[in-house]
Amino acid sequence: MKMNSTTKTATHQLPQTLEPRNPGTELDLDWVARARANRSAIERRAASLPGRRSVKKDYQAAWLLKAISCIDLTTLSGDDTEGRVRRLCAKARQPVRADLLAALGVEGLTTGAVCVYHDMVPCAVDALQGSGIPVAAVSTGFPAGLSPFHLRVAEIEESVRAGASEIDIVISRRHVLTGNWQALYDEMRAFRAACGDAHVKAILATGELGTLQNVARASLICMMAGADFIKTSTGKESVNATLPVTLVMVRAIREFFDTTGYRVGYKPAGGISKAKDALTYLALMKDELGNRWVQPDLFRFGASSLLGDIERQLEHHVTGAYSAAWRHATS
Numbered sequence: 001m002k003m004n005s006t007t008k009t010a011t012h013q014l015p016q017t018l019e020p021r022n023p024g025t026e027l028d029l030d031w032v033a034r035a036r037a038n039r040s041a042i043e044r045r046a047a048s049l050p051g052r053r054s055v056k057k058d059y060q061a062a063w064l065l066k067a068i069s070c071i072d073l074t075t076l077s078g079d080d081t082e083g084r085v086r087r088l089c090a091k092a093r094q095p096v097r098a099d100l101l102a103a104l105g106v107e108g109l110t111t112g113a114v115c116v117y118h119d120m121v122p123c124a125v126d127a128l129q130g131s132g133i134p135v136a137a138v139s140t141g142f143p144a145g146l147s148p149f150h151l152r153v154a155e156i157e158e159s160v161r162a163g164a165s166e167i168d169i170v171i172s173r174r175h176v177l178t179g180n181w182q183a184l185y186d187e188m189r190a191f192r193a194a195c196g197d198a199h200v201k202a203i204l205a206t207g208e209l210g211t212l213q214n215v216a217r218a219s220l221i222c223m224m225a226g227a228d229f230i231k232t233s234t235g236k237e238s239v240n241a242t243l244p245v246t247l248v249m250v251r252a253i254r255e256f257f258d259t260t261g262y263r264v265g266y267k268p269a270g271g272i273s274k275a276k277d278a279l280t281y282l283a284l285m286k287d288e289l290g291n292r293w294v295q296p297d298l299f300r301f302g303a304s305s306l307l308g309d310i311e312r313q314l315e316h317h318v319t320g321a322y323s324a325a326w327r328h329a330t331s
């Protein structure tokens with residue numbers, strides 16, 4: 001089945017000019033104190049999202065292809081090897097089987113990035129050479145973020161030197177839990193400075209922040225301190241990306257844009273493994289922030305197994321049959 005030309009254009013018309021980078025602002029504690037989150041309203045809205053929107057057929061395929069272009073294809077395991085990272089990078093270059101892409105009339109599709117631990121950065125950089133796919137490194141004592149501060153800063157610098165162009169830092173949850181906003185701002189400022197030209201994603205580890213109000217405040221502080229992206233989770237907390245947390249974070253992004261004119265990106269991460277969930281997140285982004293925020297420079301999924309399910313759904317779209325999930329292993 002061929003995808004019509006309108007659908008193809010919608011999928012691949014990415015903006016040519018990237019956003020000016022968020023330089024951050026002074027720490028504005030009055031703004032932070034005003035940040036609120038109405039839990040019951042947010043939960044009601046979040047609960048209505050999965051059932052509400054349902055794109056079908058070619059449109060669904062187009063959104064699934066867009067979702068692929070927004071994936072930070074991730075492996076973050078203690079048993080990662082060069083072989084696994086190289087297989088992951090090959091998948092990032094060719095995320096969907098060539099015959100399926102040909103049937104869909106799509107060329108040049110890649111994932112948004114490959115995301116690995118520092119030790120695997122050189123291998124990923126080498127495997128992705130010439131592809132234009134950035135390497136993202138998790139950093140600053142990921143996932144807990146409790147190693148000595150100077151080592152966390154040095155880790156960022158080393159990953160940048162090794163070729164990572166995106167750095168996913170973890171914030172100190174204790175600064176949020178104790179309301180030490182100045183410390184959180186200073187830490188994030190230092191991390192941003194250590195990144196240099198590499199873009200920095202601030203992982204809030206929302207499952208450990210206690211309240212949605214804390215999530216709103218931590219989101220604002222990280223953006224004030226110059227985060228390019230705010231990201232929900234490491235994937236290692238007991239609760240990772242959720243729709244209520246997403247609503248709080250994207251509304252903070254909207255407020256920051258309305259106030260400063262800078263667009264900050266959003267990355268839900270951890271536990272997003274189904275194509276249907278990816279469609280729900282994309283619809284939410286489009287509803288809350290508009291089309292500009294469903295492009296890979298402003299939206300990423302942090303996911304290790306989502307791509308396999310999306311490829312499976314695309315195979316069904318093209319052939320009318322489902323294959324076994326194991327045929328779509330990511331690495």
Ligand SMILES: O=C[C@H](O)COP(=O)(O)O
Pocket residue numbers: 074076115233234235236269270271272302303304305306
């Ligand atoms: O940032 C990415 C996450 O660690 C991936 O989590 P996942 O393995 O649940 O998809």
